[in-house]
Amino acid sequence: MNSLHHFISIFWLFNLLASIIPYQVEVCSASNLLNPINATKHFSFPDFNFTNKPLLSHSVCLLGSAKFSEQKASIQFSNELQGKNIKYQEGRGIYSFPIRLLNPSTNISACFETTFALQLSNSTKNQTGYDGGSALSFIIVPDEFTVGTSGSLIEMLNNTCEKDYKAVAIDFTTTKKAAPEDPNDNNLGTTKSTRIINVSDLGVALEDGCVHYIWINYNGPKKIMDIRLGTRQSRFPFKPIYSEAVDLSPYLNEYMFVGFSASTGSSNQIHNILSWNFTSTSHAFLRFPSAESCDSKISLQNTTAGKKPDKKSSKDDIPLGFFIFVVVVALASVVGFSFIFRHRRNAAKPNNSSEAKVLRPSPPNKPSQLTFSEISLATRSFNGEIELLGADTRGKFYKGKLSNGSNVAVKRFSDQFLNTYISDRKRFLKEITTISNIRHPNLVLVKGWCDENNQIMVAYDFVHNGSLDKWLFSDGVLPWARRLKIIKDVADGLNFLHTKKLAHKNLSCSSVFLDLSFRAVLGDFGFVLMGAESKMFDLSVSVCADVFEFGVLVLEVVAGRRRVEINEENPEEKNLLDFAWNLHQTNDKVRLVDRKMGPLISTEHAIRVLEIGLLCTLNKKKGRPSMQEVVEFLLHMDKPIPNLPTTHPGILLPYKLK
Incomplete structure (x- = not known):
């Protein structure tokens, strides 16, 4: 009966396919033509007025030392509030949404034009005179969360970037000397300048504190770059400072991010972008049916379905239907007989579980x-x-x-x-x-x-983007929104394991990985608690340890530093967990928040997440939450959390820490 059942099921399946196949052939046989269209993207910021901060925060991602200047209504890339002077700072202002800049089917770059107002001036704090090493760049980069290393002409790159990191930059630097090939101190190859132009020969001093207007136009199909520089926005410069053939396609992905990157190097220079317009046009293709359209085919079948076909149509249809019927019957017969033969052969052999396992197909x-x-x-x-x-x-x-x-x-x-x-x-x-x-x-x-x-x-x-520690503890900067999402992802993964009566047993920043969409995924499972006695292998101890390690990981993500770091100047900051509890006792937890994330961070949310992390490091008998509770705390940021003790909780785990 089993074999007969399989035979009937397959026969029914093939008959179903037979009823569908002619219809699909009829509909899809129409020829499709490729028709190019222009996909245009445009945005404009007449200024960066601080009153529009919610809109600006949504549209522009600020990293590192970049901030919105209320005084100048600009993006300012040197932050005097971060220290005594602004030397060796780096920052970025990136349009938050990717833009299509390459047609992958033709490998032709998009056309784009951008205009922005630039102002470079020396800081009023600790001014020691100009000594070079400062630059601002218009950049096209593959991500919106990397901040380059400080220094002229290399502020695009850092050691989070792979060797095939694709990027384009147009530098506006006040460095006195520049070479056509600028060495990269991160051993990722070199940043090569196609052309270096000394604008001082044109009577322009970029560092004079005046507002300079930049027009950049790129023709993708013709591969022509045109750059113009002027001192008045309303007057378009007649003569470009640069107009040459440049093929950007090898340095572009299909979707890229555009914006500005700046670094101060050894100078006390302030960089401002006062306005910014951008427009891009890329070729895309739409497929649509030819004159012999699918609609006409469908309507033809619907019309003839309820009527008696004429002699001509019946002559055309009968051979095709008969042919399909014969093929389906033949295939169904072969499959059916194979099931019968296999069933008889297995019945004649002794029941062998290992052999049955081999015969059973695996997903x-x-x-x-x-x-x-x-x-x-x-x-x-x-x-x-x-x-x-x-x-x-x-x-x-x-x-x-x-x-x-x-x-x-x-x-x-x-x-x-x-x-x-x-x-x-x-x-x-x-x-x-x-x-x-x-x-x-x-x-x-x-x-x-x-x-x-x-x-x-x-x-x-x-997992292609590697482990979290490589992104968190390098020169790059993960913005607060990503960090919070990573913490929530890790909490969800751990909670799922615990509901399945399992534990991770090796949670750290090196065992959290980031996929292509920068979703956090847990890997490198421990399977055993290192340093634990065999009698402590029970689930409750493993789950308790996971929650503790999650708490320490939260502190690392918010602070942007490892759990243990050598700090000769401030030895009390060596152990991150002890330092966090000390700051909690003095009600100064804001000091732990990573300053590299810039001003676009909800301090209130960061402090709450820090407190959730500290809760997780409490002794189990003194209030350590479950991961289910942690997920609820993170999901509902306005939900009250238990009060933390005012004193340091002391030894927190019953097993040896790694």
Whole structure:
């Protein structure tokens, strides 16, 4: 009966397909033509008046030392409030939404034109005279959260950028000497200047404190760049200071961000953008049916469905329908007989569970046990120079590519870790397989694992933007909105694990990864608490430890610094957790908020998130919340949270910290 049931189901399926196929052939046989259209993007800021701060905050992302100046109604890139002087500051002002600047099908750049008012002047604080090393750039970059390193002509890049980081910049620098090839001190290659123009030869001094107007026009199809400089907005300069052929397409992605980047270097210079207009036009293509349209085909079928077809149409339809019927019957018969044959063959053999497992097809995304040779081949024999991603006390991470094309990150646990902390190998492997079978948007997929040659390895789905620590503790700046979203993502992932009676057991900034959309996902699971006795392997201890580590991670994300940092000048700030509690006692937690995020941050929300982090580091018996409660606190920012104790809680965990 089983075989007959399969036969009938498949026969029905093929008949269903047979009824659909002719209709699809009729509708989709119409030829489609590619028709170009112009996709235009335009925005304008006549000024940056502080009264429009909500709108400006939504439209312009400020990073680093950049701020909105109420006095000048401008974007100011040097912030005198951050210190005694403004040397070695860097900032960015980026339009918050990506703009299409490349047609990937033709590899032709978009046309764009931008006009902005620029003012460079020396600071009134601690002015020691101009000594160079200061620049402002109009930039086209692939992201809206990276801040460059201070210094002339390199304020675009930092060590969060990959070697293939695509960017375009037009520098306006007051550096006295510049070379056609400007060295990059981050070993990411060089920033190469196509052309350097000395505007002082034209009688212009950019650092004179006057307002200068810049017109930049780029023709993508013709690959022509035109730059003009003037002192009056209403008077368009007759002669460009630069007009040459430049192909920007190798340095563009389809969607990019535009804006300004500035750094002060060794000078006390203030940079202001007083107004800004931008317009881009890119070619896109729309597909639509030809004159023999789909509508006419559909209406024709609807009309003839209720009427008796004429002789000509019946002659045309019968052979096609008959042919499809014969093919469907033949295919259904073959499949049906194969089921009958397999059923009889399996009935004749003894019931063997391992053989049945082989015959049973597995879902495409289901993790599987991998062989040592498969992982060795994927990682080029664990090539440390090419494929090594990182290492910790548990083992090493290697990048690899499985035979099915999946990019993976393989955690190869060290012999020392396995021999020291894994007393029950079967239980360890069981937890790996359990974690492998759960799915959540904030958890990294486990592609497979290996238990062979006395080694244990886990293959995770490769997350392209890497771990959180590389973004958080580098020269780049993650804005507050992203940091808050990351904290919420981590909380959701942990809460899901805890509801499934599982724990992460290795939570830190290095085990939180950022996908292409910068969503935080948890990976590099611990599977065992390092330093814990075997009797403390129970779930409640693991969950309690996860909550504590989440609290410390929250402090790191808000403060933008590691949990332990050497600080010879202020040794009391060495341990981040102790420092945070000390600031709480003096009601000065605002000092912990990362100043690099700039002025566009809700201090009230940052302090609340810090307090949630401190709550998580309390002793379990003294008010440590569950992750379910933490998620509620973060979801409803106006919901009251429990009061923190006024004194330092002391030792917080019953097991050895990593």
